[in-house]
Amino acid sequence: MSCFHPTGPNRWLAQFCALILFLHGCLSAPFAARAQDLDKPLQNIDEEVTAFSFAPDGRIVFSVRHNIKTKKYDLQHDDIWIQETGGKRRKIFQGDKFTRGDQLFSYAVDTFHWSPNGRMLLAQLFTTTVVDESSRPEDSFTVLALEDSGKEIHIGKLESVIKDAYNATFLQDNATVVYLTEEVKPHILFSFKYTNIATGPAGLAFEGRTFIDSDRLPFTNAAIAVERDRALSGPPRLQRLELLAQDNKELATLDDYLGGLSVSPSGKKVAYFIDREILEVRDLTAPDHFARLRVGLGVFHWSPDESRILLKRAVERKSGDLVWINLPPLPAQKPGAEVLVLQPTPQAILHGISIREFNISPDGRFLAVVLPGRRNLELFPLPN
Numbered sequence: 001m002s003c004f005h006p007t008g009p010n011r012w013l014a015q016f017c018a019l020i021l022f023l024h025g026c027l028s029a030p031f032a033a034r035a036q037d038l039d040k041p042l043q044n045i046d047e048e049v050t051a052f053s054f055a056p057d058g059r060i061v062f063s064v065r066h067n068i069k070t071k072k073y074d075l076q077h078d079d080i081w082i083q084e085t086g087g088k089r090r091k092i093f094q095g096d097k098f099t100r101g102d103q104l105f106s107y108a109v110d111t112f113h114w115s116p117n118g119r120m121l122l123a124q125l126f127t128t129t130v131v132d133e134s135s136r137p138e139d140s141f142t143v144l145a146l147e148d149s150g151k152e153i154h155i156g157k158l159e160s161v162i163k164d165a166y167n168a169t170f171l172q173d174n175a176t177v178v179y180l181t182e183e184v185k186p187h188i189l190f191s192f193k194y195t196n197i198a199t200g201p202a203g204l205a206f207e208g209r210t211f212i213d214s215d216r217l218p219f220t221n222a223a224i225a226v227e228r229d230r231a232l233s234g235p236p237r238l239q240r241l242e243l244l245a246q247d248n249k250e251l252a253t254l255d256d257y258l259g260g261l262s263v264s265p266s267g268k269k270v271a272y273f274i275d276r277e278i279l280e281v282r283d284l285t286a287p288d289h290f291a292r293l294r295v296g297l298g299v300f301h302w303s304p305d306e307s308r309i310l311l312k313r314a315v316e317r318k319s320g321d322l323v324w325i326n327l328p329p330l331p332a333q334k335p336g337a338e339v340l341v342l343q344p345t346p347q348a349i350l351h352g353i354s355i356r357e358f359n360i361s362p363d364g365r366f367l368a369v370v371l372p373g374r375r376n377l378e379l380f381p382l383p384n
Helices: 008-039
Strands: 043-045 049-054 060-064 067-069 074-076 079-083 089-093 104-114 120-130 138-147 161-163 166-170 176-184 189-196 200-205 211-216 222-227 237-242 247-253 259-263 269-273 278-283 290-294 299-302 308-312 322-326 357-360 366-370 377-381
Touching: 049 104, 049 357, 049 366, 060 104, 060 377, 104 166, 120 166, 138 176, 211 259, 222 259, 259 299, 269 299, 299 357, 308 357
Parallel strands: 074 104
Antiparallel strands: 043 377, 049 060, 060 079, 067 074, 079 089, 104 120, 120 138, 138 161, 166 176, 176 189, 189 200, 189 211, 211 222, 222 237, 237 247, 259 269, 269 278, 278 290, 299 308, 308 322, 357 366, 366 377
């Protein structure tokens, strides 16, 4: 039906269309305005944010890029802030005051992990150290232990840092820290180590064994890990590790593993990428029940009810859009049989804008995103 003939026999039709368009404009304007209001963030941290994390009680710790100029080098020493649930912010750690003798080093905060009681945190730093002027700078991961006031925690009354540590987390006692250390470079295989806030380093865990990746089971001293032998000759194996008891249970032998291991909020499911296209979702209570979805490689977080994941369609430290991916039931799979690969329809949110980092609050009410470019941190109600 056309409205492009205002004269002749179609004149009445043009008038009718004009009336419909007018009414549509009058009725839709308030709804359009309301939709735009929903797109406005609840809070905006207008800083160059390098990393952030929600505390168990909903507070947000975040780091802000801080550059330092010396006579020979331009260094980065990020500051660390905490935003209270009411929106008040305070700087707890000033980067330019963080020194280690006369040694020059630069660092950016990579990730944060809170203690279960929310009173301490571990900041994983990507550090570049100038050993001497004649050699190349050395890159490594270092973990800095802090109270939520910003006071450095001297582990075993020694240093406040754990050198060559990756993915460090507190156990439920709020004193024991378990972390990965590199065994086969670059970032191919890791082993587990312990340290204790009061007594210091406690040595290896699961000695002689090597792992590709791990993620903690919520509210427990256990983790799900992907084990691989040091020679990389055998297949990756999914393990449940009791970190204090140093006991384990093999859950499944995987056809392949690429990365992204993530345990669901209830601890009943796990998901990971087996290649650059396919995400495998597995039931931890019945490990032979799993499904494969062709979604494309990215970074994801679980919805509070575990019925879907929120996927950033880009790898870490790269920008991409956010989409919901609905998860199917997890059927039993017969050993050796071909596994059907499903192709879910992504549901875009935030109008498909690119974001750099994101996370969902522990209570499932809020979505925090870091935007590319300026890298400010914005907080939204979790979109449907």
